[in-house]
Amino acid sequence: MVKTVGLIGAGAIGTVLAEAIEQKLVNCDELVVFDIETTKVEKLRALVKFPIKTASNIDELLATNPIVIVEAAGQGAVREYYPKLIASDAELIIMSTGALLDLQLTPKVHFPAGAIGGLDALLAAANAGINEVTLTSRKSPKVLFKSNTQETLIYEGFAEEAVKLFPKEMNVAATLALTVKPVKVQVRVISDPQITRNTHEIWVKWHYGEMQLKFANQPHPDNPHTSALAAWATIRLLQDLLKHKEISQTLF
Ligand SMILES: NC(=O)c1ccc[n+]([C@@H]2O[C@H](COP(=O)([O-])OP(=O)(O)OC[C@H]3O[C@@H](n4cnc5c(N)ncnc54)[C@H](O)[C@@H]3O)[C@@H](O)[C@H]2O)c1
Structure with missing residues (x-):
């Protein structure tokens, strides 16, 4: 076949x-x-x-x-x-x-976990109970269609809204939301002129502890919105x- x-x-x-x-x-x-x-x-x-x-x-x-x-x-x-x-x-x-x-x-x-990882740990923790998930994503102003010269928080809200406002940047937020459902994923998007890599920091508080995950991904050369x-x-x-x-x- x-x-x-x-x-x-x-x-x-x-x-x-x-x-x-x-x-x-x-x-x-x-x-x-x-x-x-x-x-x-x-x-x-x-x-x-x-x-x-x-x-x-x-x-x-x-x-x-x-x-x-x-x-x-x-x-x-x-x-x-x-x-x-x-x-x-x-x-x-x-x-x-x-x-x-x-x-x-x-x-x-x-x-797939996409531009992040550690979903196995989140799925495991979800069985016991997750209290809070926060995603902080940093990308360059150019990628976010901004022109700030200082680090600027450009969005704070929840994954469901973030994916609509930043459809090319926030699949990571959606992936997290699908993984920890029905827990709400809080999202912060920072436009950072110093950044050279797309960075996602995930903070999780769950029943038996906390998790901190950080990914600093080289953007794809043909599409800087996408992490390799x-x-x-x-x-x-x-x-x-x-x-x-x-x-x-x-x-x-
Ligand atoms: N899950 C994640 O963590 C993650 C990470 C990066 C990118 N993504 C998403 O993956 C998708 C692909 O990313 P990419 O960097 O390859 O994008 P890209 O823009 O480089 O390529 C997308 C291609 O799809 C084609 N296309 C668009 N609409 C189409 C349609 N309706 N039917 C058929 N073809 C169509 C375009 O012509 C283009 O060639 C995007 O939605 C991106 O946001 C997800």
Whole structure:
């Protein structure tokens, strides 16, 4: 059976994913890509040697029967294609987690830790009870479309609102919110002219202690909104899902 992976979005994350397949970090036979900008797919095809199939729309992508589909396009794409995606047989990896806060999740919907980590510890603590989660994200003014020359707090609120105001920056807040649900995630966004890396600090107070997690991620050179770690986290989750599929096909 041909192991096909579907990809929606041939941008920064999609490109790292295609390169990982080329380097055989991901064990699949075929990659089918759909991007509303066809030039993006052409650019990707020129970059890697293994053959990439192009789909012109979501139905064409689904018709290739991918076993896993990776969404790396945007919150709008998730909302638009979600009904068709969850009706398919594919496992789904959703990168634009901000969109998932308003959608009904099913067991086939997966999301990676993305630009952060430590979700295993948060899930463990959630069983005992989490009292508070605060995310403080620092990015450069340029990325946040600001021009401040001093460190400035530009937003304070909750994850649900943050993902709408900063759709490209706050998937991390959504990922945390999905993990600790129904606990509310407090968010602070700081525009920091000194910063060279996208920094996320997470503070958690739970029943038996506290946690402090900090990630200082190099931005992706093609898309400074996106941290390189997010792409590598997608690859890791894709490896796991493909391996799991392989095992279940051997068993049944
Ligand atoms: N979960 C996380 O921690 C995390 C981290 C970084 C980025 N992200 C999110 O992942 C997504 C992809 O990130 P990226 O850096 O690769 O973005 P990108 O802008 O570099 O690439 C997105 C690509 O998707 C295409 N696209 C947009 N809308 C589409 C649609 N409706 N249908 C098909 N293609 C469409 C664009 O043409 C573009 O080529 C973004 O939503 C980003 O915010 C999540």
